[in-house]
Amino acid sequence: LVAAREPGVDKTKIDKELTELKNQLVSISESASFSGENWLNNDGAAASGTKEIVGGFNRDSAGLVSITTLAVNTTSTTLIGTTNESLGLLTKDIDADALNPDTTGTAVNYYLIDADGTATTAGSATAIALTTGTTDAQVDDMIRVVDSILTQMTDAASNLGAVQKRVSMQEDFVANLMDSIDSGIGRLVDADMNEESTRLKALQTQQQLGIQSLSIANSNSENILSLFR
Template sequence: MTSIMTNTAAMSALQTLRSIDANMEQTQNRVSTGYRVDSAADNAAYWSIATTMRSDNSALSTVQDALGLGAAKTDTAYTGLESAVEVVTEIKSKLVAAREPGVDKDKINKELSELKNQLQSISESASFSGENWLYNTSSAAPATKEIVASFNRATDGSVSVTTLAFDTGESVLIDTYDASRGLLTGDRPTDVDVGGTTQTINYYLLDAGSTTAATGTAIELSTTTTDDDLDGMISATDGILQQLTDSASTLGAITSRIDMQTEFVATLMDVIEKGVGRLVDADMNEESTRLKALQTQQQLGIQSLSIANTNAENILTLFKQ
């Protein structure tokens, strides 16, 4: 039945055209944004996963910055310790040289004074971002420093932060409040053979004017310094050198760990970004092909609607005289 009140063909063509327009709008959105899942309405599950993982990646980026800052601090402290080891090694060599008969101990002591000044300079200069792990002026004991190392998400969805810890009490060279807390300012008990009898004598290398000063014997030379005293100073200096070496080794290990963690975090961020992309990114080759097909369908739909409307108009010819 042909009716001028209800154009069934036009209604069908219009419905098809609306469907094509909706599909085209979706495809154009994917092409313009580059995402197959751009909002929760597209795919709630994938959108939720992608949003969470993007947030975690942002946190990992902050961790990466924190690792960079931590690496700078440890590198600064390690460089200072490494330089201190070289200077203390030189002091040890000067003390051994002073053991030779006929050597002018006063002149060697002047060299020792300059080397001590260099140690003071190294300790005070090894500072980064307001932190110095080699020089302490506070009444409080040197603290344990923590470096943010990773951001973790457990299977139950809970999150946590992992840190790397270093006790700066192991690296402080000079403590201006309590000399005993500094590797160079504190007393170091040393067994010394004095006239065939072993005695324990405390030696310290630097006098930094600490509020609580060292009570032992300073490692310095004069014309009255005996061979027994020199042997004790050499032994004490060697002990200090061993402590410096151990501290530098610990810092070196932490530096290596930071480098490995930095590389891992960077790789992990790339993997997460790739995984999110697989969930929500649009296949641009597929979408461009689909867009071309929909454009063709749209043209055909418009033409079908035009034909349907034209058929209804043809009824007028039946009433012409």
């Protein structure tokens, strides 16, 4: 869109790239499914609401187990609203005039993606698309709307990132706890081979010294007996 603001540029060629980028966004949103859940694409008429995921497995000193869950507001992470386009960050109407520092007070609504093939709000919204007749003022409005969408997507991504970090921290904690338990059990049941080897060598040395002492004692007794002969 910034490139389309340059004088003399062919806006129709830039629009072809915009169209493919939009298609890629739709593909990513529709493919972001796991276990029947999709937090980026909402094909229902109502907001997807809050979802809960397991965030921790806790066992207290008495051996009692509790599960910690994390609440995620997936309404704020929805990118595509298939049935109700006002639910998606990429499909809802955004007033470009409200984002203009020189606002006129008259709403100028734009939407980025048309998910159901019809205008989001008939007669009031305009698709972010370029034609040979698109004016510089319209391109400026489109840039403001896209910048607003990027800001909202950054906020949504930060929320998901915080949840992902919490789950990752719990995963690392459990892994470290398992390593500590394995190490503690190992100290109880596994012998220290270096220590045992040193102890064995000490016992063997003591045994050899004992044998030599007996040998010396026997030889001394024979020498004493030879004096009486």
